[in-house]
Amino acid sequence: MPTINFVKEKRKVECAPGENLRQVALREGVEIYPFPHNYVNCMGMGSCASCRVHITKGTENISKQGFLEWIRLMLGPLTFFARIGHENDLRLACKVKVNGNVDVETQPPLISTGERFWG
Numbered sequence: 001m002p003t004i005n006f007v008k009e010k011r012k013v014e015c016a017p018g019e020n021l022r023q024v025a026l027r028e029g030v031e032i033y034p035f036p037h038n039y040v041n042c043m044g045m046g047s048c049a050s051c052r053v054h055i056t057k058g059t060e061n062i063s064k065q066g067f068l069e070w071i072r073l074m075l076g077p078l079t080f081f082a083r084i085g086h087e088n089d090l091r092l093a094c095k096v097k098v099n100g101n102v103d104v105e106t107q108p109p110l111i112s113t114g115e116r117f118w119g
């Protein structure tokens with residue numbers, strides 16, 4: 001059984017292999033949406049990008065990013081900049097299938113202050 005470690009919440013939950021990350025978070029009461037998106041979001045359709053998370057460990061254990069998820073992250077002005085330095089680990093939780101152990105940071109900052117931001 002894959003284990004999802006929600007880093008900010010200091011909470012580890014198990015899920016079935018291939019289970020959707022957003023659905024696991026909702027089931028376990030982990031808040032992946034920042035206010036006000038916890039009330040208004042696209043319900044997992046992949047269009048609002050408010051469910052974005054950083055996969056801080058175990059990116060090899062999640063499903064590959066599809067074209068629609070990639071284009072959504074690239075075309076949104078906020079997500080475009082949030083993606084810099086996190087091209088492989090900024091994901092939409094509603095489009096991620098968990099196949100193994102992962103560490104997840106919910107509600108990551110929009111602007112990266114990491115060392116890879118400028119170069």
Ligand code: FES
Binds near residue numbers: 042049094
């Ligand atoms: S819930 Fe809207 S993009 Fe994931």
